[in-house]
Amino acid sequence: MAGEMKTVKADRLSEIRKLFQRNVVPTYARFDLALDHGEGSYVFDVAGKRYLDLGGGIAVCALGHANPEITDALLEQSRKLLHVSNLYFTKPQAQLAEALVRLIGPGRCFFCNSGAEANEGLYKLARKFGHDEGRYEVLTTDGSFHGRTLAGIAATGQEKVKKGFEPMMDGFRQVPFNDLDAMRAAITPQTAAILVESIQGESGITVATPEYLLGLRKLCDERRLLLLLDEVQAGHFRTGRFHGWQRVLENVSDPRSQVALGNGAAEFLPDAVSMAKSLGGGFPIGAFWVREPYADLLAAGTHATTFGGNPLGCAVALKVLEIIERDQLADNAREIGRFINGELQRLIRKFPAVLKEARGFGLMIGLEFRADAPAFGGSEKPPALQVVERLHAAGVLTIPAGTSVIRLLPALNLTRPEAMEGLRAIEAVVAELAT
Numbered sequence: 236m237a238g239e240m241k242t243v244k245a246d247r248l249s250e251i252r253k254l255f256q257r258n259v260v261p262t263y264a265r266f267d268l269a270l271d272h273g274e275g276s277y278v279f280d281v282a283g284k285r286y287l288d289l290g291g292g293i294a295v296c297a298l299g300h301a302n303p304e305i306t307d308a309l310l311e312q313s314r315k316l317l318h319v320s321n322l323y324f325t326k327p328q329a330q331l332a333e334a335l336v337r338l339i340g341p342g343r344c345f346f347c348n349s350g351a352e353a354n355e356g357l358y359k360l361a362r363k364f365g366h367d368e369g370r371y372e373v374l375t376t377d378g379s380f381h382g383r384t385l386a387g388i389a390a391t392g393q394e395k396v397k398k399g400f401e402p403m404m405d406g407f408r409q410v411p412f413n414d415l416d417a418m419r420a421a422i423t424p425q426t427a428a429i430l431v432e433s434i435q436g437e438s439g440i441t442v443a444t445p446e447y448l449l450g451l452r453k454l455c456d457e458r459r460l461l462l463l464l465d466e467v468q469a470g471h472f473r474t475g476r477f478h479g480w481q482r483v484l485e486n487v488s489d490p491r492s493q494v495a496l497g498n499g500a501a502e503f504l505p506d507a508v509s510m511a512k513s514l515g516g517g518f519p520i521g522a523f524w525v526r527e528p529y530a531d532l533l534a535a536g537t538h539a540t541t542f543g544g545n546p547l548g549c550a551v552a553l554k555v556l557e558i559i560e561r562d563q564l565a566d567n568a569r570e571i572g573r574f575i576n577g578e579l580q581r582l583i584r585k586f587p588a589v590l591k592e593a594r595g596f597g598l599m600i601g602l603e604f605r606a607d608a609p610a611f612g613g614s615e616k617p618p619a620l621q622v623v624e625r626l627h628a629a630g631v632l633t634i635p636a637g638t639s640v641i642r643l644l645p646a647l648n649l650t651r652p653e654a655m656e657g658l659r660a661i662e663a664v665v666a667e668l669a670t
């Protein structure tokens with residue numbers, strides 16, 4: 236068993252990298268880091284170096300790493316039942332669906348395994364909805380990201396994900412984000428639905444305005460379109476509310492904006508919502524929720540998945556939700572997010588030649604750098620990558636977005652001392668770039 240021996244010996248970065256080069260499809264330009272284990276908001280590489288994880292596995296690890304209660308939930312459920320398929324009823328799926336309906340509103344859920352797959356469900360819902368009238372088109376926005384399946388890249392408003400995979404699947408069109416008039420003008424007799432993120436994540440943390448979300452709701456009602464929200468990244472309490480749209484709309488209770496915006500903010504609900512990323516805290520699970528009466532559009536036999544909603548994933552997701560609510564981690568996300576944002580605003584004032592803007596809500600934060608800062612001229616790499624790599628050297632993980640934004644998407648139980656540690660590293664890197 237020579238192969239096995241080799242694998243066992245691959246305990247150093249250079250050896251692991253070699254195994255990847257030989258055996259893994261090179262779709263990712265990976266950072267030169269091999270991570271081995273984690274604890275809370277820290278991860279350790281194979282050489283034992285410690286990193287503060289402010290990326291959270293791209294907004295996934297809601298409770299940090301190696302959370303003992305998640306481990307217990309995994310163990311307990313795995314002793315009972317890992318998988319039986321969707322030919323049968325299982326209690327964890329029933330309970331998770333009930334929890335999501337409680338958190339979102341009257342409707343029903345479908346479970347799958349990823350964000351792209353959750354969005355696939357929304358496209359199929361839209362097509363079924365419009366089918367008898369010959370409507371099938373889903374309008375999306377520039378700068379959006381909806382996953383890497385063929386329909387996902389057709390829906391996504393970024394050229395880089397489409398390039399080389401043409402022709403794009405029919406039935407998707409993009410218009411500028413936060414531009415209600417552009418959306419209204421784009422509707423044709425074939426349009427069945429509008430899909431947006433409440434906070435665009437992958438392209439650099441761009442928040443929808445309350446006017447936009449409320450306007451889309453009104454537009455969809457007037458034109459009989461489904462309003463679909465992709466909350467894969469912004470959802471699951473990251474912003475301080477269960478879903479991103481709830482956070483975007485919460486300040487609309489101001490009486491002056493009530494007059495300007497109408498009183499739809501409190502009752503705002505999309506027709507369907509996709510979820511994934513931190514729903515399972517690291518266990519792969521996706522879902523969509525659909526409001527009544529549209530849940531019945533996807534009748535028996537119209538949509539399916541072998542793994543989706545398996546008892547293991549659902550038991551873990553239930554535990555994650557339970558802990559977030561028990562420990563009031565939405566409030567923590569809001570508070571720590573406010574603290575980080577305040578500190579970043581101070582840094583922006585201190586280093587205006589390097590930093591441009593900080594955006595986001597709660598623990599979904601984008602920090603935009605000035606791409607023309609002289610310090611970035613010395614490398615071919617986009618500024619975002621240069622900053623992320625400098626932060627790696629300083630022992631902090633962050634996630635690049637677009638070409639000049641770094642994202643902070645840490646665990647929702649990040650502490651203030653941990654946030655301060657990350658901010659000190661960011662300030663040191665920014666100061667270095669400013670000289």
Ligand SMILES: *Cc1c(COP(=O)(O)O)cnc(C)c1O
Pocket residue numbers: 348349350351352354380381382383432436437465466467468469511512
């Ligand atoms: C990550 C992401 C997806 C895709 O999720 P996968 O699990 O990678 O398929 C879809 N939409 C948004 C907004 C995302 O951030």
